Amino acid sequence: MRVALTGDGGCSSSSCGSSDGPSDLPPEIWEKVKDHPCYSEEAHHYFARMHVAVAPACNIQCNYCNRKYDCANESRPGVVSEKLTPVQARRKVITVANEVPQLSVLGIAGPGDACYDWNKTRETFAQVSQDIPDIKLCLSTNGLALPDHVDEIARMNIDHVTITINMVDPEIGTKIYPWIFYRNKRWTGLDASRILHERQMLGLDMLTARGILTKINSVMIPGINDEHLIEVNKVVKARGAFLHNIMPLISDPAHGTHFGLTGQRGPRAHELKALQDQLSDGTKLMRHCRQCRADAVGLLGEDRGQEFTMDQLADEVSYDPSRRETYREVVAQERGEHMKQRRAADAVLAEIETEAPVLVAVATKGGGRINQHFGHAREFQVYEVSASGIQFIGHRKVENYCEGGWGEDATLNSTIEALEGIHMVLCAKVGDCPRESMGAAGIEISQAYAHDWIEAGITGWYSATFGMEIRQTA
Numbered sequence: 001m002r003v004a005l006t007g008d009g010g011c012s013s014s015s016c017g018s019s020d021g022p023s024d025l026p027p028e029i030w031e032k033v034k035d036h037p038c039y040s041e042e043a044h045h046y047f048a049r050m051h052v053a054v055a056p057a058c059n060i061q062c063n064y065c066n067r068k069y070d071c072a073n074e075s076r077p078g079v080v081s082e083k084l085t086p087v088q089a090r091r092k093v094i095t096v097a098n099e100v101p102q103l104s105v106l107g108i109a110g111p112g113d114a115c116y117d118w119n120k121t122r123e124t125f126a127q128v129s130q131d132i133p134d135i136k137l138c139l140s141t142n143g144l145a146l147p148d149h150v151d152e153i154a155r156m157n158i159d160h161v162t163i164t165i166n167m168v169d170p171e172i173g174t175k176i177y178p179w180i181f182y183r184n185k186r187w188t189g190l191d192a193s194r195i196l197h198e199r200q201m202l203g204l205d206m207l208t209a210r211g212i213l214t215k216i217n218s219v220m221i222p223g224i225n226d227e228h229l230i231e232v233n234k235v236v237k238a239r240g241a242f243l244h245n246i247m248p249l250i251s252d253p254a255h256g257t258h259f260g261l262t263g264q265r266g267p268r269a270h271e272l273k274a275l276q277d278q279l280s281d282g283t284k285l286m287r288h289c290r291q292c293r294a295d296a297v298g299l300l301g302e303d304r305g306q307e308f309t310m311d312q313l314a315d316e317v318s319y320d321p322s323r324r325e326t327y328r329e330v331v332a333q334e335r336g337e338h339m340k341q342r343r344a345a346d347a348v349l350a351e352i353e354t355e356a357p358v359l360v361a362v363a364t365k366g367g368g369r370i371n372q373h374f375g376h377a378r379e380f381q382v383y384e385v386s387a388s389g390i391q392f393i394g395h396r397k398v399e400n401y402c403e404g405g406w407g408e409d410a411t412l413n414s415t416i417e418a419l420e421g422i423h424m425v426l427c428a429k430v431g432d433c434p435r436e437s438m439g440a441a442g443i444e445i446s447q448a449y450a451h452d453w454i455e456a457g458i459t460g461w462y463s464a465t466f467g468m469e470i471r472q473t474a
Contacts, residue, residue: 029242032159032213035104036136037300039160039215039243041288041392044300045338045368046331048102049138051109052089053080053295054124055117058110059144060180060196063258064219064249080111080295081309086123088310093128094317096297096308097135101327106132109140109162111294116145125156131319136160140217144180144196146203154210161207162215162245163200166225168235170194175224178258201239208240215243215286220267220275221259222249233279244279245286248272270421273393287394288381299366301379301395338368338453345455346389352466357386360458361396361419363427370449370457374430380419383454385462390455396422416441424465426457 025033037044065077084092097103106128108114114121125137138160139153146163153161167173173193180192187195207214216236218229225232233244249266251259267275276285290300298304361380363372379397383390398415412434419425422443428450435445449457 029213036138036160037105038107038138038162038286038289039213041286042335042338043104044288045364045366046102046335047104048100048299049105049107049292049296050093050096050100050103050298051107051292051294051296052084052092052124053082053111054084054086054089054120055108055110055114056083056112057117058112058142059116059182060113060142060192061178062142063176063178063264064221064251064260066255066257066260077109077111077291077294079293081305082295083111084310086120086127089124090127090131091313091317092308092310093135094131094319095313097132097324098317098320099308100298100304101323102299103135103324105136105138105160107138107140109292109294113142113145114139115141115143115149118145118149122152122156125158129156132321138162140164141203142196143200143203144182145199147199147206150203150206150210150212153207154212158212160213160215162217163204164217164219165200165204165232165236166219166221167193167228168197168201168232169228170197172225172228173197176221201235204236204239204241213242214240215245216241217245217247217289219247219249220272222265222267222271224264226267226271226275229275230278243284243286245289246272246276246279247289247291250291269394269396269418276393287392290379290395301366301381334367338455341453342390342455345459348459348463349385349387349389352387352463354387354466357384357388358423358462359383359393359421360385360461361422361425362454362458363425364454368454369451370426370454371428371451374425374427374434374445374447377427380422380425381454382422383458385458390458412437416443419443424461426454426461 033039033043035043035047037047037049093106108121108124121139128135137156137158139158140162143163143165166176170190170193173196174190177192177196179186179188180196182195204214218232220226220229229246236244249259251257251264251266253260276287279285288300293303293305295305296303297308360383362370362383363374363377363380364370365372377398379395381392382394382396384393396418398418416438425438425443425445426449427445427447429447430445438445446461449460
């Protein structure tokens with residue numbers, strides 16, 4: 001059975017995989033994604049993921065990658081503070097599950113490749129599943145070794161797999177991959193790209209045939225594969241991928257990657273959105289990706305990994321399911337109320353006539369509410385609002401205004417730059433100084449909707465701004 005990105009059983013919205021609910025997806029698919037923060041934007045308000053760094057070996061070299069160990073200060077894929085054995089990973093996962101009731105997903109995303117370092121990946125999942133049988137298992141891979149392990153992946157009930165696919169044209173691949181290691185041999189140039197492409201397509205086909213949900217990650221590299229990603233999307237959609245995640249290249253020279261050291265720039269926020277909008281023809285897009293570290297812990301947008309380093313863990317641990325069970329009961333009630341608010345917001349917005357959509361940024365600590373101080377935000381979630389509704393379109397990372405190590409003025413200037421194109425910022429609280437500075441830059445800030453549901457707050461501001469009184473909803 002092939003689960004396609006579009007079709008009678010799927011969703012016609014480009015934000016599917018970001019806001020779909022039980023009425024938008026077949027029941028069997030909804031059960032798989034409803035608590036997965038990466039496969040559902042709606043779920044990422046409530047549920048947390050955890051990555052364990054048990055797979056350090058990798059079989060390809062990417063020009064955007066530099067795997068770093070013992071690194072607590074960088075937030076990007078391939079970076080970890082400590083590598084773990086499967087036994088250590090089990091102890092860490094149990095500790096986190098006892099302390100972080102939102103935990104729903106255990107992922108292995110390296111820092112190398114989960115399928116190439118397969119023995120460690122398999123052993124880790126086996127050990128954790130014995131103690132926490134309800135945790136979702138998820139892995140990320142470049143796809144080169146994937147076909148060798150698909151049958152075992154299916155037997156182990158790993159029902160979410162992410163494949164990084166940056167090209168379907170091997171010529172373009174030569175600009176991204178210097179070499180691969182396959183069948184005990186290092187391959188370079190066009191041969192390397194052809195092999196990688198063939199193996200990625202084979203692995204994707206095999207997963208689709210077994211009903212395993214696949215998310216495709218693609219790194220957007222301006223001038224190399226940005227326009228080509230439209231073709232990548234068509235190909236993976238036709239082969240049954242569930243979700244496509246277009247990620248911006250991270251190319252800071254300080255990271256030591258080839259692209260960073262050679263001056264290859266990453267895409268600007270408006271360029272990324274423009275590409276995503278070109279794919280809004282029914283394609284399920286992931287717009288809430290945070291490009292997590294290989295040892296990330298917590299809700300998307302936060303990383304509590306440094307709270308759970310091995311030197312802080314007890315030598316003996318046992319799993320207590322009570323906090324996670326209680327949390328799920330609370331979330332079930334919250335989600336019902338949140339869904340009602342979304343429907344009410346759509347009804348109000350449908351009656352407002354405007355010329356063009358506007359972008360609203362929200363400071364939130366999770367739970368689907370406007371509940372964070374402007375100065376404490378490390379990121380803002382961005383929504384596009386118009387008469388057709390509210391659509392989550394991404395996030396903008398910023399430096400804490402209240403804790404910016406370069407001085408408040410410099411920090412605020414960088415925040416203004418990061419919020420380019422934003423019309424309104426909604427937050428729980430904001431001081432007079434940042435409000436005035438942001439206003440001078442053409443960006444309004446409001447705390448009038450503090451602790452409201454995000455959709456209710458956006459609708460309230462939008463209705464008031466465009467001259468319509470808010471209708472009270474039950």
